[in-house]
Amino acid sequence: MGRWEPNARERLAEAALELYSERGYEQTTVAEIAKRAGLTERTFFRHYADKREVLFAGSGDLQELFVRSVAGAPEDAAAIDALAFGLDAVGEVFADRRAFARTRHAVITANAELRERELIKLASLSAALADTLRRRGVTEPAASLAAEAAVAVFKIGFERWIEAAEERDMVQLVREALTEFKAVAAGG
Amino acid sequence: MGRWEPNARERLAEAALELYSERGYEQTTVAEIAKRAGLTERTFFRHYADKREVLFAGSGDLQELFVRSVAGAPEDAAAIDALAFGLDAVGEVFADRRAFARTRHAVITANAELRERELIKLASLSAALADTLRRRGVTEPAASLAAEAAVAVFKIGFERWIEAAEERDMVQLVREALTEFKAVAAGG
DNA sequence: CTCTTTGATGTCAGTGACTGTCATCGACCC
DNA sequence: GGGTCGATGACAGTCACTGACATCAAAGAG
Structure with missing residues (x-):
């Protein structure tokens, strides 16, 4: 096993769709998405150019x-x-x-x-x-x-x-x- | 004459188009637009919902x-x-x-x-x-x-x-x- | 003519998206 | 075993945008 859990990108996309769906896009912060995926905000922006793009991969x-x-x-x-x-x-x-x-x-x-x-x-x-x-x-x-x-x-x-x-x-x-x-x- | 110059909204739209055209949209801050129009950033957002909308009035x-x-x-x-x-x-x-x-x-x-x-x-x-x-x-x-x-x-x-x-x-x-x-x- | 109200603006503090930079450390290569 | 690489973390910074409150000329009420 590597230093980190695999599929960071997919975990972020899944967490984002869940949160956007549960409480709305505007009411969700990128920090929250990252946290649910077990990552940091900075890493979210390494995988997706912005908060919207995660839905359009x-x-x-x-x-x-x-x-x-x-x-x-x-x-x-x-x-x-x-x-x-x-x-x-x-x-x-x-x-x-x-x-x-x-x-x-x-x-x-x-x-x-x-x-x-x-x-x-x-x-x-x-x-x-x-x-x-x-x-x-x-x-x-x-x-x-x-x-x-x-x-x-x-x-x-x-x-x-x-x-x-x-x-x-x-x-x-x-x-x-x-x-x-x-x-x-x-x-x- | 009133307390302020008239046509604040139009001045903002004009300043924005000039600046966006001269140095590009991303390289322009709302504070700069407001300053060129003789106003403050906060007033810009009272007239236009966001930095883009000023072009679509x-x-x-x-x-x-x-x-x-x-x-x-x-x-x-x-x-x-x-x-x-x-x-x-x-x-x-x-x-x-x-x-x-x-x-x-x-x-x-x-x-x-x-x-x-x-x-x-x-x-x-x-x-x-x-x-x-x-x-x-x-x-x-x-x-x-x-x-x-x-x-x-x-x-x-x-x-x-x-x-x-x-x-x-x-x-x-x-x-x-x-x-x-x-x-x-x-x-x- | 004075008092009150109104509306456009200023000021300031705060949140959150996004970026640049450097540090960390397991994996992989030689 | 040492060196490099790649994904991530940590952290400071900029800027778009918002809420709350203050200001003050103008317009209306009396």
Whole structure:
């Protein structure tokens, strides 16, 4: 055994979500999170850039998956169809994490600072998707607009999945949102 | 003349934009802004909730104008067409403020915290537009998706207007972005 | 015209997020 | 066995932001 317990980073993330959920984000100090994880405040900031980031550590993986799926769509697929590939892949990955996703989502929506952080993560995702589309030959501003649309569709699908009374298939909900979106854009 | 110089709020906003622009947002302290405006730090926080908000004081007016225009579109206009009314109105209002808009935009894009704040303002705009569409009889999730799309179109049009080498008509650029958007959604 | 009230500001002390710096000490390498 | 490395602790410091109270010109009440 090492000098310290392993998985400091994970322990911090777990402690943070618990405390934010129990007593609210603003009512939790970083010192308290660190203490629950058996560490000091200084160490928290060595693992996470700030008090919010501890909730968004996984967003990079999600973005990578989304981008990879869009990049791997058939070459001749239109922008919106390539994005649909990514939406499917992302929808699948959430399947067994609904309880965690609900807790995390409740914490985030309850606080304006955390909503801000979530929005910039989604903006980063949108930018990465636009970049992927450009590599596929889509020109601007079509690439950026399509990417923003895909993120909006994802958000709607995710929220419906989170809020559904009984467990439903997220992939299906995201597909429904995409269909609705196409109708709106067509003036339906 | 009163006990103090008038327009404290405006002086603070002006001083903040100058300092953020000259030396960067992070390198500027609130005390410095207050001093340049001839006030104290405490007074800054009486006028603006935090160091970022001083750059976003006008966003409420913009949102109100956008919403009012959409609400006033012909009753039988589809969601996307009603939103086009709002886009036109908003495009017009920027006409004589390009220099200011450019400086402000440069400051915001140079800093992550400020980009976060801008994103949440746009999310607020999107929510207000979705609400307006719902009042016009548009159902969910079409209302939210259409509102997000309109904001994306606005962002693209705005950026093109800001970045154009010579001064162009913002209304026209926003309309072009909307046309592009419709093509993308249709799979073009 | 005097008294009172009001509103914008100043002053000051305090909390908590975040950073820079140096010390500690088990693990690992040679 | 000695030296280096990496994760952590300890500690002092800056700055955003808040609460409480004091100040004083202006505006209104009488």
